Structure formats: structure tokens, C-alpha cells
Amino acid sequence: MISPYVVPVARLLRDVPSVTEVSFEAPFDEAGEFEPRGPAETDVWPDATVSVRLRLESYPGGLRARGRVGVPWHGVCRRCSVAVTGASDVAVAERFVTPADPVDEEAYPIDGDVIDLRQLVHDAVLLDLPLAPLCRSDCRGLCPVCGIDRNEATCECQPVSDPRWATLDELRFTDLPDDVGGV
Ligand SMILES: [Zn+2]
């Protein structure tokens, strides 16, 4: 069976400019070709269903791919470490060119009469994964002294007053945007 990620583009390349819509759902990484990320990092299960909606448009020398990619992800709350799940819906605007064009290193390759969307989908999804998800926006986290889950219980511990840790906490809890992904 041919993977839905592999899209025939002969007509697009012959009739310039022309447009086609690509829309499918498929497992994120059926072939297991992408490395899993670290255990505490936000990631996508290989069998998670990705929905791909792209508009492919040919121009002299290549193809533009614009649209959206949606996928569920999983991670751990950065404050209390419980499992967190969510969904990304990522805007895509990329190009495909023939490999004979060495100046265009930011584009994906056209492979003869087809393009393979796997790498594009993988890259788009990973760049958008939340770096530090929260189980809920007001998660109170774990007590740094006794480790109790402050969402579940309270303790009598005094706040840690070491200024080095205070700085780290500020960095971690306020300076880091929630929705900025990273690889
Ligand atoms: Zn939490």
C-alpha cells in the first residue's frame, strides 16, 4: 500500500502554475523512522493520528505547500510532573524543489514524480510542541521542600529563600512562554 504521505506531483510540475489539495489522516510515524525524544520531553506517539490539510501549488522551479497539520501530543506538567496531553494545530508554509537546486537548502526535495510529506509533517509538529506544558494553568506544583503535591494537599514548609533558586524559579515559571516549541 502506498503511504498517504507520498503525493504524486507530475501534473503540478507539468502545468505551472497549478494547484491541488491534499487532505488525509495517517499515523505520525508508522515506520518508526524518527527518534523518540527524552522521557520528560513533550512528544508524539508514533501511532498518533496526524491530520494533514495542504494546498500544493507549483511555480517555476518548485512547489509551495501551505496549510495545517494537527496532531495529539503527550508530556509532563512542568510544575507537578503529572502526565499531560494536548493537541497541536500547526500552520505550514514550505517549499519543495528538485534536488538539483543546491542553493535552496531550506526546501524539501521533489523525488521524481512524487513528494514525501513525512519529514515536513515531522518537522512542523516538533517545532510546535509545547516545551513546558502545564496540567492546568493554575497548577500549584510540588513543594520544593517536602515534595508534596500542592494541588492535592498543603504543608507547613517555609518558602525556600536561597536567591539562586528564586532566580531559577522566575526563569522557569515566568520567562518561558507556554507555547514555544523546540527540538
Ligand atoms: Zn501540574
Ligand SMILES: [Zn+2]
Ligand atoms: Zn512542603
